[in-house]
Amino acid sequence: MKVKVCGMREPENIRQVAALQPDFMGFIFYKDSKRFVGETLSPELLASLPASVRKIGVFVNESTEEILEKVKTYHLNLVQLHGHESPRQCQELHEAGVKVIKAFSVGDNFSFQSTLLYERYCDYFLFDTKGKQYGGNGVVFDWELLKGHIADKPYFLSGGLTLENLQQKEFEELRPKPFAVDVNSGFEQEPGLKKVEELKQLLEAVREKG
Numbered sequence: 475m476k477v478k479v480c481g482m483r484e485p486e487n488i489r490q491v492a493a494l495q496p497d498f499m500g501f502i503f504y505k506d507s508k509r510f511v512g513e514t515l516s517p518e519l520l521a522s523l524p525a526s527v528r529k530i531g532v533f534v535n536e537s538t539e540e541i542l543e544k545v546k547t548y549h550l551n552l553v554q555l556h557g558h559e560s561p562r563q564c565q566e567l568h569e570a571g572v573k574v575i576k577a578f579s580v581g582d583n584f585s586f587q588s589t590l591l592y593e594r595y596c597d598y599f600l601f602d603t604k605g606k607q608y609g610g611n612g613v614v615f616d617w618e619l620l621k622g623h624i625a626d627k628p629y630f631l632s633g634g635l636t637l638e639n640l641q642q643k644e645f646e647e648l649r650p651k652p653f654a655v656d657v658n659s660g661f662e663q664e665p666g667l668k669k670v671e672e673l674k675q676l677l678e679a680v681r682e683k684g
């Protein structure tokens with residue numbers, strides 16, 4: 475299983491997390507987020523990170539042009555669309571050669587049927603908890619609902635993941651198994667600043683299991 479660490483902003487914290495070599499690191503390009511990268515993220519810093527750490531830009535209801543501009547400037551390997559983006563926009567990005575992760579907000583009434591229109595143009599899906607904010611709500615959804623995941627698409631599990639809940643038997647027994655876990659507010663000292671030691675423990679535990 476792969477690990478994505480999302481929502482860093484501070485250069486030193488980014489370097490420390492990258493040194494742990496997670497599979498993916500996510501950077502939030504959504505201005506209304508507490509984790510918005512703002513002016514502190516330089517393209518040179520991202521370029522200096524290990525190539526094995528794939529860089530994901532997280533966007534919310536952004537135009538295709540703006541996303542493509544950020545992909546180019548920051549050498550992003552993938553984009554995560556975390557708002558109400560259409561299958562058509564995923565197609566545009568896909569046809570421009572960009573790898574796409576489409577995020578879906580899962581609540582009690584979520585229909586996995588609605589993901590099928592996206593299947594063709596996305597490389598991965600991401601299932602997050604439906605909440606007040608587009609993302610970063612720090613709340614876990616009922617993983618039993620994932621039994622409804624019918625598309626043939628690997629998925630990132632997200633929403634309030636912590637060292638604790640990732641060690642629960644409910645996580646071990648989760649089917650279909652996630653391609654990756656996406657951790658964010660559950661590993662933070664404050665918004666945008668990750669707890670490096672806890673991330674180290676998570677990565678060790680995941681690697682131990684193989």
Ligand SMILES: O=C(O)c1ccccc1N[C@@H]1O[C@H](COP(=O)(O)O)[C@@H](O)[C@H]1O
Nearest residue numbers: 480507609610611612632633634658659
């Ligand atoms: O973290 C944010 O502030 C954020 C804002 C807008 C869109 C996505 C955002 N983060 C994503 O939210 C999920 C879940 O985060 P959490 O574990 O519940 O804090 C994760 O995929 C982040 O990439």
